[in-house]
Amino acid sequence: xxxxxxxxxxxxxxxxxxxxxxxxxGWGHGAEPEVAAALFNAYADAGGNFIDxxxxxxxxxxxxxxxxxxxxxxxxxxxxxxFTLGAVPQPNRLVTGxxxxxxxxxxxxxxxxxxxxxxxxxxxxxxxGVTPVDEILRGFDDLARAGKILYAGLxxxxxxxxxxxxxWAELTHSLPVAAAQFEHSLVHxxxxxDLFPASQALGLGVVTWSPLGGGMLxxxxxxxxxxxxxxxxxxxFQAEDSPQRTRVLDTVMAIAEELGVTPGQVAIAWASTHGSxxxxxxxxxxxxxxxxxxxxxxxxxxxxxRLDAVSALPGAPAARSxxxxxx
Numbered sequence: 539x540x541x542x543x544x545x546x547x548x549x550x551x552x553x554x555x556x557x558x559x560x561x562x563x564g565w566g567h568g569a570e571p572e573v574a575a576a577l578f579n580a581y582a583d584a585g586g587n588f589i590d591x592x593x594x595x596x597x598x599x600x601x602x603x604x605x606x607x608x609x610x611x612x613x614x615x616x617x618x619x620x621f622t623l624g625a626v627p628q629p630n631r632l633v634t635g636x637x638x639x640x641x642x643x644x645x646x647x648x649x650x651x652x653x654x655x656x657x658x659x660x661x662x663x664x665x666x667g668v669t670p671v672d673e674i675l676r677g678f679d680d681l682a683r684a685g686k687i688l689y690a691g692l693x694x695x696x697x698x699x700x701x702x703x704x705x706w707a708e709l710t711h712s713l714p715v716a717a718a719q720f721e722h723s724l725v726h727x728x729x730x731x732d733l734f735p736a737s738q739a740l741g742l743g744v745v746t747w748s749p750l751g752g753g754m755l756x757x758x759x760x761x762x763x764x765x766x767x768x769x770x771x772x773x774x775f776q777a778e779d780s781p782q783r784t785r786v787l788d789t790v791m792a793i794a795e796e797l798g799v800t801p802g803q804v805a806i807a808w809a810s811t812h813g814s815x816x817x818x819x820x821x822x823x824x825x826x827x828x829x830x831x832x833x834x835x836x837x838x839x840x841x842x843x844r845l846d847a848v849s850a851l852p853g854a855p856a857a858r859s860x861x862x863x864x865x
Contacts, residue, residue, distance in 0.1 A: 539553055539586055539830070540552070540553045540833065541585075541587075542815065544716075544717070544743035544815070545716055545742045546716070546742075546743075547689060547716050547743060549689075549743070551587060551588040551616055551743075551815060552585055552586045552815075553810060553833060554586060554588075554810075554816055554817070554818050554829070554830070554832075554833065555589070555590045555618075555745055555815050555816070555817045555818070556577075556586055556588065556589050556590065556818060556819075557590050557591075557747065557817040557819030558589065558591040558603075558604060559591075559592070559595045560574070560820065560821040561577075561591075561595065561596060561599065561600040561603045561604065562596030562599030562600050562602075562603055564596035564598070564599040564600075565596055565597070568596055568599075568821060569821050569822070571603055573821075573822065573823070574603050574607075575603070575607055576823055577820055577823065577826050578604075578607045579607075580823065580826055580830075581826065581830070582611075582615075586830075587614060587615050588615070588616045588618070589615050589616065589617050589618060590618045590619075590745065590817050591617075591620070592619055592620035592621075592661075592663055593619060593620065593621055593623070593624065593625040593644055593647065594620070594622075594624060594625060597625055597626055597627060598625035598626070598647075598651055601619060601651035601652050602651045604651075604652055605651050605652040605653035605654070608652065608653065608654065609653065612654055615658075616658045616659060617652065617657060617658045617659070618657070618658060618660070618661060618745075619648050619657055619659075619660065619661070620661040620662070621640065621641060621644035621648070621660070621661075621662065621663060622634065622636055622640070622644075622662055622666060623663055623664070624644075625647060625648075625651075634666075635666035635668060635669060636662050636665070636666045636668075636669035636674050637668075637669050637673065637677075638673055638676065638677040641662075641677040641678075641681070642680075642681075645681055645686055645687065655685070655686075656685055656687060656688060657686065657688070658687075658688050659687075659688070659689045659690070659691055660678065660681065660687040660689070660690055661690075661691045661692065661717075661719060662674055662690075662691075662693060664693065664694045664695075665695055665696075671699060671702055671706055672706055674692075674703070675690075675707050675710070675712055675713070675715070676712065678690035678713050679712040679713040682713040689716040689717065690713055690714075690715060690717075691715065691716055691743075691745075692718055692719070693718075693719035693720070695720075696732075696733075697732035697733045697735075697736040700715070700718055700733070700736055700737070700740070700742075703715050704740045704742070716742065716743060717744070718733065718736075718737045718742045718744055719744075719746070719747065720746060720747070721748050722747075722749065722809060722812065722814065723746075723748055723749050723750065723751045723755065723776070723805065723809060724751065724755060724786050724790065724805055724808060724809075724845060724849045725751040725754065725755065725776045725786055725849065726748070726751065728851065730812070730851075730854070731851070731854070734812060734814075738813065743815070744812075744814040744815065745815045745816075745817060746809060746812075746814040746815070746816050746817065747816075747819075748776070748817075749805055749806050749809035749817070750805050750806065751775075751776035751805070752775030752776050753775070754776045754777065754778055754787065755786075755790055755801060755802065755804075755805035756801050756802040757787060757790075757791055757801045759778065760787075782848070782849075785848050786845075787801070789845060789848045790804050790805055790845070793837070793845070797835065797841075799831070799835055800828055800831075802828055803828060803829075803831055803832040804835065804837070804845075806835075807832045807835040807836070807837055810832070811837070811842065818830070
């Protein structure tokens with residue numbers, strides 16, 4: 539696996555991050571502990587070193603499993619986790635959201651579950667619509683000064699809030715915002731209009747989730763599989779519900795046949811051409827093998843152009859920006 543410099547930090551991270559939303563069965567859908575361990579070990583054996591989790595994943599089970607799996611090799615990984623949503627089905631309102639109180643309670647609970655003394659990259663999972671950005675950033679700064687986190691990031695924040703947060707941290711000489719995380723795939727290209735350019739201009743490391751559109755871009759739902767469409771109550775799933783999305787999937791499958799690879803590998807390889815670290819979130823060993831194989835897929839300039847054209851947003855430029863050139 540290749541490694542990339544992560545934003546303006548000194549971190550060198552693997553080209554794919556391992557998402558751990560499927561580690562555990564607290565949501566009624568996920569991987570049993572022994573399967574999660576096999577996935578983690580296979581990712582590590584392939585050279586992966588970037589783990590992305592959250593306290594909310596499987597109601598805390600994901601972090602608990604990670605805590606056990608990291609024993610004896612903690613320094614081999616960049617460990618990222620998130621707070622905002624809480625780690626139980628019906629959390630107390632004082633430990634959810636992005637307030638400093640919620641942040642402190644959440645980080646202490648995550649550290650216990652993860653069996654570690656610090657989190658390498660701590661994300662605010664979502665905007666809560668209430669907490670001002672200066673409160674979030676002062677909280678991050680406090681945690682960094684206490685040695686409990688090393689870097690801070692904002693996940694699923696709009697570009698204007700991201701830009702304001704980075705500027706506020708710079709002006710107050712507090713812990714910088716190091717990274718941004720957001721959804722991006724061939725069926726969700728809206729971030730290319732604002733979040734990607736903002737992140738590049740601000741020097742942020744970029745992590746993107748759901749490069750497979752919740753599995754839609756693998757083509758498996760055409761075969762009658764349910765998976766993400768039902769497993770998470772239909773959340774974080776992009777349905778094949780428009781003529782354009784049908785054309786996108788048709789093109790992905792056609793290019794996969796040309797290259798002798800799977801549609802999922804084509805979708806992940808395309809997502810990797812935008813300067814981000816895509817998150818792969820397998821639930822079974824076969825899925826992980828398929829996703830990791832995308833690192834060996836090279837899309838030609840003509841294939842990239844076809845994928846870009848068929849998935850383009852209305853009014854978007856036909857050509858790639860200089861930041862994301864056709865290889």
